[in-house]
Amino acid sequence: MRPGEHFARLRRRARLRRMLRLYAAFLRGFMRSLFEPKLEHYAASLSFSTLFSIVPLMAIMIAVFTALPQFEQLRAAFEALLRNSLPLDDPAFIMRHLDRFVANTGQLGLLGVGWMALAAWFFSRTLDDIVQDVCNAPRRGPLAALFTYAGLALAVPLMAALAHAVHGWLAALPAAWGLPVPELLQAVLSWLLSLLLAWSIFWLFYQFAPNRRMAPAATATAAFIVALVWVLSRDAFLYYATHSSTYTTIYGVIATLILLLWWIYISWAILVHGLRFCMLLQQGGAEVPEAQSAVES
Numbered sequence: 444m445r446p447g448e449h450f451a452r453l454r455r456r457a458r459l460r461r462m463l464r465l466y467a468a469f470l471r472g473f474m475r476s477l478f479e480p481k482l483e484h485y486a487a488s489l490s491f492s493t494l495f496s497i498v499p500l501m502a503i504m505i506a507v508f509t510a511l512p513q514f515e516q517l518r519a520a521f522e523a524l525l526r527n528s529l530p531l532d533d534p535a536f537i538m539r540h541l542d543r544f545v546a547n548t549g550q551l552g553l554l555g556v557g558w559m560a561l562a563a564w565f566f567s568r569t570l571d572d573i574v575q576d577v578c579n580a581p582r583r584g585p586l587a588a589l590f591t592y593a594g595l596a597l598a599v600p601l602m603a604a605l606a607h608a609v610h611g612w613l614a615a616l617p618a619a620w621g622l623p624v625p626e627l628l629q630a631v632l633s634w635l636l637s638l639l640l641a642w643s644i645f646w647l648f649y650q651f652a653p654n655r656r657m658a659p660a661a662t663a664t665a666a667f668i669v670a671l672v673w674v675l676s677r678d679a680f681l682y683y684a685t686h687s688s689t690y691t692t693i694y695g696v697i698a699t700l701i702l703l704l705w706w707i708y709i710s711w712a713i714l715v716h717g718l719r720f721c722m723l724l725q726q727g728g729a730e731v732p733e734a735q736s737a738v739e740s
Contacts, residue, residue, distance in 0.1 A: 482719060485573045486712035493707050496566035567592045570652075577718050578653040595651065599644055606640040634674070641670035648714070649721045661724040669717030676713065680706055 564585065571588035575581065583591060613632060646666035650657050684702050691698045 478716070479719070482577070482715050483712065485577070485715050486708055488569060489573065489711040489715070490704070490708040492566050492569045493711070494704075496562040497707075563593070564589055571654075573715065574652050574718065575654055577715065578655060578722055580653050580655040583654050591652070595648060598647060602643050602647075603640060606636050606643075609636065638670055638674050641673055642667050645669050645673075645714070645717065649718060653718075657721070658725045661721050665717055665721035665724055668720070669713060672717075673710065673713050676709060677706075680709065 567589045568585060570592055571583050575583070582588075643666075646662055649662040649666050650659065680702075694701050
């Protein structure tokens with residue numbers, strides 16, 4: 444081997460080693476940024492806030508949609524959304540409590556209405572502070588945050604109604620043609636539609652919740668991965684809840700409540716880490732300091 448070829452091979456090996464160090468440093472910085480400890484604290488904070496605001500928020504949504512002529516279709520879609528979102532055997536009991544809550548809203552008085560509005564306002568402020576901190580964006584004003592997240596929350600049942608209508612149309616299409624539909628195919632279709640609905644909801648949140656311009660490619664990619672993780676986690680959590688007697692043995696009649704609280708925390712953790720993942724995709728790893736040090740070395 445000639446000396447020139449030998450030195451050229453050594454230079455290629457050195458470039459390859461620097462490139463591998465660069466990618467390894469980027470991956471370490473990326474994963475460290477993705478799993479920051481404060482993101483877990485944010486998920487816990489949002490879970491705690493949800494306990495006080497979820498019933499008023501859902502009651503407000505139901506009360507708004509009861510005034511629409513398509514309320515029955517929206518109600519069916521909302522129940523389907525609860526079945527797809529909550530890993531419980533019988534989510535209908537939540538609808539019964541919400542119906543009772545909505546029926547009693549006329550007896551709340553000014554104090555009760557004020558409490559519902561205050562709970563929604565506090566929740567919107569907490570959520571906006573966390574979202575803007577993760578995205579390095581300026582915080583919205585109190586009313587701007589309230590209207591932004593109220594609009595996002597009201598859009599969810601409409602998207603669920605559209606998915607419910609598409610599912611009904613696809614399910615009735617083979618019957619109209621006289622074709623048998625296997626149960627496995629129906630289950631796969633329902634799963635794919637729930638994934639599509641989750642993807643749409645996460646994309647809507649990642650695109651419009653941050654108070655800054657978000658790249659559609661980054662939000663769509665992050666929303667799809669997060670939706671897939673969330674749907675798979677929901678199915679795994681439902682399987683555990685229905686086949687394991689650990690929580691029932693320990694907590695007895697409140698086991699369902701404990702599992703619901705756990706799922707709320709898991710959902711917020713997935714959403715917050717997904718938002719951080721979306722920001723890392725948008726930044727393209729430009730803020731990973733270790734990668735720069737690896738290049739300089």
